[in-house]
Amino acid sequence: MVKMRVYELGRSLGRSNQEIMKILTRNGIRVTSHMSVLEENQIEMVRKTVEANEKSKMENQKNTEGEAPKKKNISQVFHPQNSRSGISRPAGQKSQKPARPAGQSQDKKPAGDRPAAQGGERRSQNGGNGTTGSQRPQNGERRSQGQNGERRNQGQNGERRNGGFQGQGGERRSQGQNGERRGQGQGGERRSQGQNGERRSGSFQGQGGERRGQGQNGERRSYQGQGGGRPQNGERRGGFQGQDGERRPQNGDRRGGQRGGASIPKAPIESKPLTKESRTRTDRNNDRNRKNSGEDKFDRLEKKNVSRGNNTVKNQKNNKPQTAKPAPAPEKKEDEIRNIVLPETMTIRELADKMKVQAAAIVKKLFMQGKIVTVNHEIDYETAEEIALEFNCIAEPEEKVDVIAELLKEDEEDESKMVPRPPVVCVMGHVDHGKTSLLDAIRHTHVIAKEAGGITQHIGAYMVTINGQKITFLDTPGHEAFTAMRMRGANSTDIAILVVAADDGVMPQTIEAINHAKAAGIEIIVAINKIDKPSANIERVKQELSEYELIPEDWGGSTICVPVSAHTGEGIDTLLEMILLTAEVNELKANPNRKARGLVIEAQLDKGKGPVATVLVQKGTLHVGDPIAAGSCFGKVRAMIDDKGRRVKEAGPSVPVEILGLSDVPNAGEIFVQTDSEKEARSFADTFISENKERLLEETRSKMSLDDLFSQIQAGNLKELNIIVKADVQGSVEAVKQSLLKLSNDEVVVKIIHGGVGAINESDVTLAATSNAIIIGFNVRPDSTAKATAEREGVDLRLYRVIYDAIADVEAAMKGMLDPIYEEKVIGHAEVRQTFKASGVGTIAGSYVLDGVFQRNCKVRITREGKQIYEGALASLKRFKDDVKEVKAGYECGLVFDKFNDLQEFDQVEAYIMVEVPR
Numbered sequence: 001m002v003k004m005r006v007y008e009l010g011r012s013l014g015r016s017n018q019e020i021m022k023i024l025t026r027n028g029i030r031v032t033s034h035m036s037v038l039e040e041n042q043i044e045m046v047r048k049t050v051e052a053n054e055k056s057k058m059e060n061q062k063n064t065e066g067e068a069p070k071k072k073n074i075s076q077v078f079h080p081q082n083s084r085s086g087i088s089r090p091a092g093q094k095s096q097k098p099a100r101p102a103g104q105s106q107d108k109k110p111a112g113d114r115p116a117a118q119g120g121e122r123r124s125q126n127g128g129n130g131t132t133g134s135q136r137p138q139n140g141e142r143r144s145q146g147q148n149g150e151r152r153n154q155g156q157n158g159e160r161r162n163g164g165f166q167g168q169g170g171e172r173r174s175q176g177q178n179g180e181r182r183g184q185g186q187g188g189e190r191r192s193q194g195q196n197g198e199r200r201s202g203s204f205q206g207q208g209g210e211r212r213g214q215g216q217n218g219e220r221r222s223y224q225g226q227g228g229g230r231p232q233n234g235e236r237r238g239g240f241q242g243q244d245g246e247r248r249p250q251n252g253d254r255r256g257g258q259r260g261g262a263s264i265p266k267a268p269i270e271s272k273p274l275t276k277e278s279r280t281r282t283d284r285n286n287d288r289n290r291k292n293s294g295e296d297k298f299d300r301l302e303k304k305n306v307s308r309g310n311n312t313v314k315n316q317k318n319n320k321p322q323t324a325k326p327a328p329a330p331e332k333k334e335d336e337i338r339n340i341v342l343p344e345t346m347t348i349r350e351l352a353d354k355m356k357v358q359a360a361a362i363v364k365k366l367f368m369q370g371k372i373v374t375v376n377h378e379i380d381y382e383t384a385e386e387i388a389l390e391f392n393c394i395a396e397p398e399e400k401v402d403v404i405a406e407l408l409k410e411d412e413e414d415e416s417k418m419v420p421r422p423p424v425v426c427v428m429g430h431v432d433h434g435k436t437s438l439l440d441a442i443r444h445t446h447v448i449a450k451e452a453g454g455i456t457q458h459i460g461a462y463m464v465t466i467n468g469q470k471i472t473f474l475d476t477p478g479h480e481a482f483t484a485m486r487m488r489g490a491n492s493t494d495i496a497i498l499v500v501a502a503d504d505g506v507m508p509q510t511i512e513a514i515n516h517a518k519a520a521g522i523e524i525i526v527a528i529n530k531i532d533k534p535s536a537n538i539e540r541v542k543q544e545l546s547e548y549e550l551i552p553e554d555w556g557g558s559t560i561c562v563p564v565s566a567h568t569g570e571g572i573d574t575l576l577e578m579i580l581l582t583a584e585v586n587e588l589k590a591n592p593n594r595k596a597r598g599l600v601i602e603a604q605l606d607k608g609k610g611p612v613a614t615v616l617v618q619k620g621t622l623h624v625g626d627p628i629a630a631g632s633c634f635g636k637v638r639a640m641i642d643d644k645g646r647r648v649k650e651a652g653p654s655v656p657v658e659i660l661g662l663s664d665v666p667n668a669g670e671i672f673v674q675t676d677s678e679k680e681a682r683s684f685a686d687t688f689i690s691e692n693k694e695r696l697l698e699e700t701r702s703k704m705s706l707d708d709l710f711s712q713i714q715a716g717n718l719k720e721l722n723i724i725v726k727a728d729v730q731g732s733v734e735a736v737k738q739s740l741l742k743l744s745n746d747e748v749v750v751k752i753i754h755g756g757v758g759a760i761n762e763s764d765v766t767l768a769a770t771s772n773a774i775i776i777g778f779n780v781r782p783d784s785t786a787k788a789t790a791e792r793e794g795v796d797l798r799l800y801r802v803i804y805d806a807i808a809d810v811e812a813a814m815k816g817m818l819d820p821i822y823e824e825k826v827i828g829h830a831e832v833r834q835t836f837k838a839s840g841v842g843t844i845a846g847s848y849v850l851d852g853v854f855q856r857n858c859k860v861r862i863t864r865e866g867k868q869i870y871e872g873a874l875a876s877l878k879r880f881k882d883d884v885k886e887v888k889a890g891y892e893c894g895l896v897f898d899k900f901n902d903l904q905e906f907d908q909v910e911a912y913i914m915v916e917v918p919r
């Protein structure tokens, strides 16, 4: 029997002494050193143990490889076309290849090591298989080999040998076939890759690794994976790149690997999913880029992405085009700058339509700016212009064609046909400076006696003859409420007589009159009135006038100043002469032989006569029977009455007449025109009505859209006072309207919702009831139905004969609407003289009222040595034991304060109340 020393045995088994000694110890054999001598049975036991260990190692290896094969089986199932190869491979390759891929896959990148290690082993295997390796290219054979488990190794090796890049290529090709099988491909391909990977690993490890990676990772990623591997193998890849590159794209997935082999021929099949191809292209590009920047990390990331699924890739691809598409679109838009025409007001929707964008886009934009609007939100031109700019639109304001102005437009007159005409003069001035008295003196009439309240309330027109020459006077009121009417008067007249009382001088409305006359570009003749009064001071008036650029002639200026007295008649003739002189200088002319045209000075509804209008003919001659149109009214002149109440048949330039025959009451200040026929007059009126409606609608709309107004009303900061004005003549309606509108302030807005001539009727009351308005009747009365309706509906209906009263009442109404203002009012002081404590009550301050009075429920402030220690309500006020309403100065009282008991003697108590302050 052979005996051996431990070290000898170790050497023969290729094991270390220590290992042998361990085995011996484990089996209960005691050895002291490597020089110990072992019996034959002991040697045999060690040998067997070593062999057993070897075997178990090998098995372990096989087992780890064996996991993959299962997958391969599955893959084969998917590849019906490749069934044969599938079957053959499955047997051999599957088990082997899968195993590798599996191993590799896990290690993919790290694979670098493993492959190396494996490669080393395998290579040794390959060595034997080498030849077979070459056969593999012929897939059929391989398959047959593949069936042999060992061959698998060979298969792998074969490939490796090919490492034989060709070998790999061969495999790939076979895979390529598989590629068609793609379905199966996954498994097959992977394997192939896997195989390649490993085999290559020897020489090409890097590549192999990559491929495996690909196989495992999915198609494209797999490429990336390969890419990643390649970087390591850099050069080799170079060698294979061409092939690999192609394959990869084809492979898309793991199949890619297979496809790669078959890639070229099979490409079309693989390319079925066009997107994949495109992706692969992009992937390649990516790969290149990555390679350029040498990114292993990137590859890893990519692999991760791959594992998430192809969708990621798809999405990426999809994203790219998506982002690309939108980009050019806006660019185009940006380039397009459009011009749009916008009205004064419009809704967001209308603006969007004009700009050809979605209304929602504007709403969104404004929302981003913190403005919350809807598509129906009204905006003004300025706002719209700003918004439009943001959408590359340049806005221009809409030019409104004034149809009425066009209608009233006139051609130049032929100078040769014009003849001198009487001057039209208006009388202006401050209140009570004597306008009416002056006119009265001129006309020798007593108009003043007829006026309610002694104030001129509407324009009167009179013609006077002085030395055979005529002058037309318009008596305009001096009160500021009649500003509008005065404007019309100034605009329709040639000369303004500015009445200034010598005893009063230039007053606010005198200045206003001066400004109006200057604005109208008419001559001003100053009548310094009331010179009969002892307090009259003509020089002072002249002095004041000169401050307003009215320098009297005798002061070296050009303004004619005539001292007059309406009472004594002094200076009246001089004034008239001056008027005629000025008219002569101005060469006032008109053509009397043409169709008449002029102004409505005022109009009213007469119970017997119907609508009556006082008109001033400015051009041509108006005859009875002429068809005329004035604003929304039209008709035929039925009769004409002059300023002295006489019926006349015609009226030439500068002649004021009262006309009958109109369809309705025209507005004061309206231009009247004579037409060829009544039909024409009617169509003129119709145009006017429709235009006016439009204008009214627009006005209403724009008012409604005034953000400030609306928001303030909503916030309760602003209240509206709706008023309906009815008066006997149009001029008064205007006057009342103007005065009332001026009462508007920051907190209350006066709104005249309706104004008209005539008695207050049921429709006025109904309107007032529905719009919560009050009705102001000026020199008119409600008819019986209206009165009853007003009572039933609770409508506030007020009647006036003097404008001041109306204004005063409305002012009061407005004050009632205003939120009251409270202010603190100190009512008395007291001093604490003694303090008592009472259970359930607290501290009672026995005090002495120093001044004023202390009232029950008043408020108090308590100060001690100048410092306030309490402010609050007085809880109780007593005289002895009785509660009292008040305690006056000089009396003692008991005070209890609300939740305050820290009282001391000589504390000072101040009592105050909150009172409403009248506005």
Ligand SMILES: Nc1nc2c(ncn2[C@@H]2O[C@H](COP(=O)(O)OP(=O)(O)OP(=O)(O)O)[C@@H](O)[C@H]2O)c(=O)[nH]1
Pocket (backbone or CB within 6 Å): 429, 430, 431, 432, 433, 434, 435, 436, 437, 438, 448, 454, 455, 456, 477, 478, 479, 529, 530, 531, 532, 533, 564, 565, 566, 567, 568
């Ligand atoms: N002493 C004197 N008083 C005059 C003269 N002219 C007018 N008055 C008085 O002044 C007051 C006002 O006269 P009006 O003619 O009503 O004055 P008005 O400018 O027409 O007034 P309104 O119609 O309210 O704008 C009346 O009491 C007149 O009697 C004058 O020449 N001398």
